[in-house]
Amino acid sequence: NLVKCLNTSEKEDIYIFSNYAKELTDHNKFLLSDECKLFMKNNLIFSDAITSEYDKISPKEKYNVIHFRLGDKECLQSMSKEEFDDENLNTKKFNIDYDILMNTAILTYLHDKKPTIIMSDSNGFKEFFIENMPKKYRDDIRILHCSSQHCSDNPGFIDKLSIKREEKMDNMFYVALDMKIISSCDKVVSYSVYPWGSGFCLWIAKLFDIPLIQKGV
Numbered sequence: 001n002l003v004k005c006l007n008t009s010e011k012e013d014i015y016i017f018s019n020y021a022k023e024l025t026d027h028n029k030f031l032l033s034d035e036c037k038l039f040m041k042n043n044l045i046f047s048d049a050i051t052s053e054y055d056k057i058s059p060k061e062k063y064n065v066i067h068f069r070l071g072d073k074e075c076l077q078s079m080s081k082e083e084f085d086d087e088n089l090n091t092k093k094f095n096i097d098y099d100i101l102m103n104t105a106i107l108t109y110l111h112d113k114k115p116t117i118i119m120s121d122s123n124g125f126k127e128f129f130i131e132n133m134p135k136k137y138r139d140d141i142r143i144l145h146c147s148s149q150h151c152s153d154n155p156g157f158i159d160k161l162s163i164k165r166e167e168k169m170d171n172m173f174y175v176a177l178d179m180k181i182i183s184s185c186d187k188v189v190s191y192s193v194y195p196w197g198s199g200f201c202l203w204i205a206k207l208f209d210i211p212l213i214q215k216g217v
Contacts (some may be wrong), residue, residue, distance in 0.1 A: 068120040069192035094193040
């Protein structure tokens with residue numbers, strides 16, 4: 001992406017910023033002031049529709065979240081193969097085994113034995129989990145929906161990615177709902193294929209002072 005930008009830009013000055021990290025970053029190094037947290041929470045207002053849906057599907061007791069960030073290729077399965085680039089870390093195909101990930105989630109749940117919600121950017125993984133989860137865990141390990149979406153219109157700077165605007169706006173309901181689910185939990189364990197972990201989990205956990213454990217997949 002960087003080389004392409006440099007080779008095609010006609011501007012004299014090019015400015016670059018990035019949150020890229022080559023290894024899983026220690027999230028404890030990122031600090032938010034109380035003033036910042038208060039400002040963000042005062043401006044993060046969930047609609048009545050989000051609150052109503054959350055109240056309908058969420059556990060009535062306290063719960064933990066296990067989140068799997070499995071990559072944009074998993075998240076954007078409706079896109080054509082030509083729109084993905086295996087040389088781009090965002091959109092490359094990772095070696096993902098759903099059985100192994102499900103066992104990882106179960107072992108993580110058994111550590112606390114507390115009601116747990118499985119979340120992921122991969123709806124395919126969540127559907128697999130629902131179909132294959134051992135019956136003895138189904139009361140305590142739950143998946144609330146299989147409609148998660150990517151926040152960005154153009155994740156990973158994918159060339160030729162086209163977005164259906166009205167459909168995108170409808171799907172953002174589930175982005176907000178996922179934020180509500182995480183913001184109301186007691187602890188987050190985040191597994192990610194990316195070396196920077198999951199920013200989605202990280203900043204919600206930081207904002208709401210939720211204990212966070214980050215691990216690689």
